[in-house]
Amino acid sequence: MSDSHEPQASESGPAPLHGLLAEYTTTGDILRASKKVRDAGFSRWDTFTPFPVHGIDRAMGIRMTILPWIVLGAGLTGLGTAILLQWWTNAYDYPWLISGKPLWSIPANVPIMFELTVLIGGVTAFIAMLVLNNLPMPAHPLDQVKRFARATDDRFFLLIEAADPKFDADATRALLDSTRPHAIESILEDRKTSDKLPTGIIYALVIATVASAVPFALAAKARYTKSRSTRIHLIQDMDAQPKYKAQRENPVFADGRSTRVPDPETVAVGELHEDDHFYRGTQNGAFARTFPPTFRVDETAMLRGEQRFGIYCTPCHGFGAEGNGMVAKRAEELAQGTWTPPSNLTDQRIRDMPVGEIFNTITHGIRNMPAYGPQIPTSDRWAIILYLRALERSHAAKIADLAPAERTGL
Ligand code: HEC
Numbered sequence: 001m002s003d004s005h006e007p008q009a010s011e012s013g014p015a016p017l018h019g020l021l022a023e024y025t026t027t028g029d030i031l032r033a034s035k036k037v038r039d040a041g042f043s044r045w046d047t048f049t050p051f052p053v054h055g056i057d058r059a060m061g062i063r064m065t066i067l068p069w070i071v072l073g074a075g076l077t078g079l080g081t082a083i084l085l086q087w088w089t090n091a092y093d094y095p096w097l098i099s100g101k102p103l104w105s106i107p108a109n110v111p112i113m114f115e116l117t118v119l120i121g122g123v124t125a126f127i128a129m130l131v132l133n134n135l136p137m138p139a140h141p142l143d144q145v146k147r148f149a150r151a152t153d154d155r156f157f158l159l160i161e162a163a164d165p166k167f168d169a170d171a172t173r174a175l176l177d178s179t180r181p182h183a184i185e186s187i188l189e190d191r192k193t194s195d196k197l198p199t200g201i202i203y204a205l206v207i208a209t210v211a212s213a214v215p216f217a218l219a220a221k222a223r224y225t226k227s228r229s230t231r232i233h234l235i236q237d238m239d240a241q242p243k244y245k246a247q248r249e250n251p252v253f254a255d256g257r258s259t260r261v262p263d264p265e266t267v268a269v270g271e272l273h274e275d276d277h278f279y280r281g282t283q284n285g286a287f288a289r290t291f292p293p294t295f296r297v298d299e300t301a302m303l304r305g306e307q308r309f310g311i312y313c314t315p316c317h318g319f320g321a322e323g324n325g326m327v328a329k330r331a332e333e334l335a336q337g338t339w340t341p342p343s344n345l346t347d348q349r350i351r352d353m354p355v356g357e358i359f360n361t362i363t364h365g366i367r368n369m370p371a372y373g374p375q376i377p378t379s380d381r382w383a384i385i386l387y388l389r390a391l392e393r394s395h396a397a398k399i400a401d402l403a404p405a406e407r408t409g410l
Pocket of ligand 1 (some may be wrong): 031155311312313314315317340341342343345350358361362366367368369370372384388
């Protein structure tokens with residue numbers, strides 16, 4: 001069955017023939033027709049199907065596209081650029097030794113090499129695909145053919161262009177007829193629709209291209225000029241959050257302070273510290289003579305005390321607690337006569353001192369000794385006193401204090 005369509009006249013004479021369009025209803029038909037047209041040696045023709053048809057490229061004799069080679073070339077260009085760029089900047093133009101690492105080594109450069117390979121390859125694949133397909137194509141004679149709309153639905157089309165060197169109006173029509181199409185239609189050149197890109201799009205592209213240079217121009221200007229005004233700060237992030245700083249006035253409160261005084265009599269959770277013995281070293285208002293029951297006197301506490309004493313007390317009081325630590329020695333050298341030496345903690349006076357009083361001394365300091373309460377946790381202060389008691393004892397040890405086995409070794 002065939003259905004012909006005579007060329008129509010337009011204002012400037014009849015429009016020239018663009019080609020012959022054959023319509024098919026099944027994939028089998030379009031495959032058979034394609035093979036015939038291919039074997040007849042046509043080169044400027046194409047098929048249009050609503051979905052990919054298996055084997056159509058083979059039936060049409062389409063050879064592999066050169067796109068992969070173009071992309072390979074672009075990828076290698078990106079790879080080469082990445083290697084060159086990193087070698088030039090890091091190893092040649094501005095060598096900067098970091099942690100003794102080599103100025104130039106492949107592993108460090110892999111991320112950029114990968115990035116540029118993929119970036120240039122990908123962008124090229126996109127652009128080359130458009131160019132190879134003659135896209136964008138704002139107008140095509142088939143756009144005006146009503147029946148062609150079904151190419152996106154349920155019909156298969158084959159178009160042989162009149163520009164094909166083998167094209168002959170009658171012979172080609174006869175060839176298409178022999179493929180038993182559903183219909184054949186002569187397609188005329190479209191003289192009404194412009195095949196140029198709409199001027200709006202062209203202007204938009206030009207403006208976008210020019211505008212994309214503006215940030216670079218601004219950055220360049222900022223680098224090479226001086227200005228008295230503060231920098232433009234586009235992204236404020238948290239740099240300029242509205243808030244009251246410590247010593248600023250705050251009109252919200254009657255006293256105008258932005259830093260609020262804690263409510264009197266408030267205690268943070270777990271900070272009540274009711275146990276006077278443990279937290280203040282006192283019992284019934286007097287310095288305690290015993291370790292608090294909540295503090296466990298054992299070997300762990302003793303070792304902890306030795307370690308903490310070594311950290312916090314030895315600089316001044318010395319390892320033997322005799323008041324001859326490094327800080328004290330040095331201070332004596334520098335400030336001759338004016339330096340108050342740290343007490344000898346093995347003195348009888350300190351040995352007779354209640355543990356609660358020593359606790360108080362560590363916590364609040366005394367005369368020229370600063371307070372260590374803020375630095376040393378409460379139980380560590382008790383551990384230090386425990387160790388100090390052991391140190392004092394060792395200073396006045398009698399032979400009777402030793403185990404019998406140890407006495408013979410002396
Ligand atoms: C920065 C040096 C320094 C450090 C560290 C230091 N002290 Fe003192 N300590 C002194 C000085 C100085 C005195 C004597 C103060 C005075 O008589 O004016 C002193 C005195 C003392 C006294 C005697 C207080 C009295 O009633 O006479 C005790 C007990 C004491 N220190 C314990 C300690 C303990 C325990 C530590 C470790 C937590 C420690 N000190 C860490 C400098 C230090």
